[in-house]
Amino acid sequence: MQRRKFLKQTGLLSAVTLAGLLTACDMPFEYSPYDVVVEKKYRDLTAKNLAKIKALEGDKTSFKIAFISDNHTFYDDFEDQIKDINSRDDIDFVIHGGDITLSSLHKEFTWFNEIIGKLNVPFLTVIGNHDHLSNGKAIYEKSFGPTNYIFTFRGCKFVMFDNIIWENKNRDPEFDWFKANLRNDANYKHVIPVSHIPPWGDQYNYGNERIFNLMMEEKDIKLSIHGHTHKYYFDKRYGQIDYLVVGDTPDRDYAVISIDENSYSVEKIDF
Amino acid sequence: MIQRFIYIVICLLLFSSTIAAAEKEEIKQDSLKRKWYLPRAAKVQYAGNVGFISFGATYYLVDNWYQLTFMYGRADSKYDPEIIRTFAFKNTFLIKQFHYKDFIISPLAGLSINFGSSHNTYRKLPGYFPDDYYFQNKIHFAPFVGAMVYHPLPFKAIKGIDFYSEIGTMDNYLLEAIRTDYVKYSEIWNLSLGVTLYF
Numbered sequence: 001m002q003r004r005k006f007l008k009q010t011g012l013l014s015a016v017t018l019a020g021l022l023t024a025c026d027m028p029f030e031y032s033p034y035d036v037v038v039e040k041k042y043r044d045l046t047a048k049n050l051a052k053i054k055a056l057e058g059d060k061t062s063f064k065i066a067f068i069s070d071n072h073t074f075y076d077d078f079e080d081q082i083k084d085i086n087s088r089d090d091i092d093f094v095i096h097g098g099d100i101t102l103s104s105l106h107k108e109f110t111w112f113n114e115i116i117g118k119l120n121v122p123f124l125t126v127i128g129n130h131d132h133l134s135n136g137k138a139i140y141e142k143s144f145g146p147t148n149y150i151f152t153f154r155g156c157k158f159v160m161f162d163n164i165i166w167e168n169k170n171r172d173p174e175f176d177w178f179k180a181n182l183r184n185d186a187n188y189k190h191v192i193p194v195s196h197i198p199p200w201g202d203q204y205n206y207g208n209e210r211i212f213n214l215m216m217e218e219k220d221i222k223l224s225i226h227g228h229t230h231k232y233y234f235d236k237r238y239g240q241i242d243y244l245v246v247g248d249t250p251d252r253d254y255a256v257i258s259i260d261e262n263s264y265s266v267e268k269i270d271f
Numbered sequence: 272m273i274q275r276f277i278y279i280v281i282c283l284l285l286f287s288s289t290i291a292a293a294e295k296e297e298i299k300q301d302s303l304k305r306k307w308y309l310p311r312a313a314k315v316q317y318a319g320n321v322g323f324i325s326f327g328a329t330y331y332l333v334d335n336w337y338q339l340t341f342m343y344g345r346a347d348s349k350y351d352p353e354i355i356r357t358f359a360f361k362n363t364f365l366i367k368q369f370h371y372k373d374f375i376i377s378p379l380a381g382l383s384i385n386f387g388s389s390h391n392t393y394r395k396l397p398g399y400f401p402d403d404y405y406f407q408n409k410i411h412f413a414p415f416v417g418a419m420v421y422h423p424l425p426f427k428a429i430k431g432i433d434f435y436s437e438i439g440t441m442d443n444y445l446l447e448a449i450r451t452d453y454v455k456y457s458e459i460w461n462l463s464l465g466v467t468l469y470f
Contacts, residue, residue: 170399
């Protein structure tokens with residue numbers, strides 16, 4: 001009798017408590033900050049944005065890209081940056097140079113996607129070293145897609161390269177893939193590689209720096225785009241190749257790259 | 272180095288106070304002849320950043336007020352072969368106890384110190400990183416508030432049961448809510464549910 005009374009009382013009370021908790025609040029259950037969870041609307045974003053870019057192709061031969069990088073968790077500055085890009089009507093799409101998070105927690109990926117999702121134009125990303133922390137690479141692949149990929153736009157080929165070393169168990173980047181894809185295999189007007197770490201960056205040893213530059217010279221690359229150093233740089237560091245690096249978001253600048261059939265130009269924008 | 276020293280001190284303090292409290296309890300309740308290392312309760316918890324399901328052993332450091340639970344949980348991801356494991360020192364404070372018929376209802380608050388593992392979680396960075404390249408990303412402090420409903424059980428082995436629910440957050444989330452306008456305090460909380468069996 002006592003047991004029955006107990007079961008009745010406890011069952012009733014726990015059912016009421018659970019029902020109240022589950023209906024009164026929509027707080028999520030969270031298993032781990034490192035969990036590989038991505039909302040459906042934020043999955044396969046590289047493929048979704050490439051489809052949008054393809055729809056923009058048209059008959060034009062020139063275009064403009066806004067290049068941003070290293071927002072980490074500086075969300076207020078990042079929002080301002082996105083607003084500034086949206087205030088222009090001459091940008092065709094945005095490229096992000098990596099470090100979209102600080103610690104690669106799934107919430108940080110969500111916050112990034114919420115803010116960059118406000119862009120009026122498509123965007124594409126490369127993975128940064130911070131985005132490789134924890135289970136970041138798995139979250140990145142689920143949210144965006146492969147970390148190495150190529151795409152073309154108006155006769156220009158972009159080679160998006162994952163060149164993270166230390167956070168990738170100290171393994172060298174996939175230079176064979178990079179070299180094969182740097183090849184101008186369809187009479188492109190420009191082939192432009194984008195990777196997070198510039199060849200003089202901290203994670204490149206002398207050998208990697210030399211291999212990278214030999215490939216660039218061999219494939220006659222004119223412009224290479226990077227983030228990581230948190231400092232704006234646009235100059236020729238080795239030979240005739242232009243290197244563009246933008247600062248982090250709190251620097252409150254970004255680059256606009258204007259590309260036409262024969263040339264390109266880079267403008268630093270402060271916001 | 273300083274971090275490691277602080278962790279060791281915290282662990283030793285927690286451990287020694289567990290022993291002291293357990294010994295004191297043993298003297299007080301000598302009829303029970305409970306060994307100091309035997310937990311007073313066991314927990315099973317769903318979510319709360321300690322894995323999908325976690326299991327814990329609870330010790331009373333201060334009777335009816337301060338409990339320490341050693342918890343272990345796993346979160347298997349079907350997208351990633353790496354299992355996320357979490358070990359937590361869960362410090363729970365029973366703020367007040369209300370008696371209603373056979374039930375004890377208690378609001379609670381606490382701080383869980385979570386040790387997580389994934390592909391790239393470091394307490395000490397591998398040698399190929401420069402010193403202090405990253406702050407450690409393995410240990411997280413997770414404050415929580417909640418409530419539990421306790422009922423005694425008429426069994427010799429299990430003397431009581433409680434159901435609890437907690438709302439918690441984590442140091443990284445709290446920091447972003449403080450540091451930025453973008454991350455709102457309302458966004459950083461998560462819910463957990465659990466059952467405790469008292470021996």
